[in-house]
Amino acid sequence: MTEPLNDADELALLKSGDQVAFARLVKAHHRALLALARPIVGESEAAEVVQTAWIKAHAALKNFEGRAALRSWLSRIVINEARMMLRQRKREVFLDDLQPEGADPLADRFISNGHWGAPPANWHADSPDSLLTREELADCLLALLGSLPPNQRALLELRDSDGLPFDEVCNMLGISASNARVLLHRARARLFALVDHFEETGEC
Amino acid sequence: MLKCRDVPAEAEALLDGELSFGQRMALRFHLFLCGNCRRYLRQLRQLLGAVPHMHGEASDEEVDRVLRRLHDHSH
Numbered sequence: 001m002t003e004p005l006n007d008a009d010e011l012a013l014l015k016s017g018d019q020v021a022f023a024r025l026v027k028a029h030h031r032a033l034l035a036l037a038r039p040i041v042g043e044s045e046a047a048e049v050v051q052t053a054w055i056k057a058h059a060a061l062k063n064f065e066g067r068a069a070l071r072s073w074l075s076r077i078v079i080n081e082a083r084m085m086l087r088q089r090k091r092e093v094f095l096d097d098l099q100p101e102g103a104d105p106l107a108d109r110f111i112s113n114g115h116w117g118a119p120p121a122n123w124h125a126d127s128p129d130s131l132l133t134r135e136e137l138a139d140c141l142l143a144l145l146g147s148l149p150p151n152q153r154a155l156l157e158l159r160d161s162d163g164l165p166f167d168e169v170c171n172m173l174g175i176s177a178s179n180a181r182v183l184l185h186r187a188r189a190r191l192f193a194l195v196d197h198f199e200e201t202g203e204c
Numbered sequence: 205m206l207k208c209r210d211v212p213a214e215a216e217a218l219l220d221g222e223l224s225f226g227q228r229m230a231l232r233f234h235l236f237l238c239g240n241c242r243r244y245l246r247q248l249r250q251l252l253g254a255v256p257h258m259h260g261e262a263s264d265e266e267v268d269r270v271l272r273r274l275h276d277h278s279h
Contacts, residue, residue, distance in 0.1 A: 019271075022271075023267055023271060026262060026266075026267045026270050026271065027261050027262050027264075027267050028261060028262075030262035030266055030267065030270060031259035031260055031261070031262050031266075032256070032258075032259040034259075035259050051270060051273050054270050054273075054274060055273070055274055055277050058274055071256070106212055110207075110208060110209040113207075114207030114208055114209040114210070115207070115208050115209075116208050116240045116241075119240035119243070119244075120240065120243050120244050120247055122243065123247050123250070125250060126250075127250065127253075128250050128251075128252075128253030128254035128257070129254070129257070131250055131251065131254045132254050132257055132258065138258070138260070141258055142258065142259070145258070156255065160252055160255040160256070161255050161256045161258065161259070162256070163256065166220060166222075184216070185212070185213060185216055188216060188248070188251070188252070189212060191251055191255075192212075192247070192248060192251055195247070195251060196247075
């Protein structure tokens with residue numbers, strides 16, 4: 001995973017308008033930004049929202065102060081563009097502020113006295129990077145992400161992928177903190193259960 | 205006493221920096237005694253560390269498309 005970003009030299013290049021550095025920025029973050037826009041505006045509008053966000057980001061980079069990570073900064077621009085797109089389309093609802101249905105994905109792993117009945121498998125990966133080096137597992141994770149309810153997906157993207165503060169994420173998405181906690185836990189537990197299952201069986 | 209069943213939620217709150225000192229101590233005490241929960245927390249950390257990279261890099265075609273539109277826009 002080559003990510004020379006937020007490195008002082010790279011940032012200086014970006015702020016000076018270096019086009020090659022900007023291309024590297026697009027390469028590193030474009031897919032993650034698309035994944036953020038999709039649950040909010042839908043598949044067909046996501047590309048347009050992210051394209052407009054890149055145009056805005058390109059114009060605003062020279063004023064970027066480096067207080068936030070570039071990825072967080074970019075994701076805020078995407079959310080603003082998504083909001084404007086929805087306003088133009090007269091869609092009032094941003095995302096559902098609803099509790100997820102059904103049981104916690106990890107609930108059946110515990111027995112009645114509160115201990116693990118089916119404890120986590122011992123994962124082969126020993127770092128975040130090595131988790132994703134197995135292509136099949138990386139594909140399984142992406143497929144699962146795509147199948148999560150939009151509000152869970154948007155929360156996971158903003159909080160865990162883009163690194164925005166929890167309170168800001170709740171405000172942005174118009175989801176109450178108590179619901180956001182449950183939704184985020186659901187999404188993370190689903191991902192955990194998937195990796196766990198993959199480690200045991202070699203399948204999604 | 206914290207039960208294993210409580211650990212997934214507590215572990216997330218820990219990683220999100222939302223636990224008080226007392227809650228952190230209670231979790232640490234449970235983890236000291238429980239290998240399964242230690243493994244859970246270690247692997248959750250790994251998983252959440254991988255999430256920012258899960259989408260991978262854009263292809264050269266995708267990058268070109270973005271840059272072309274950017275170029276059209278500024279001329």
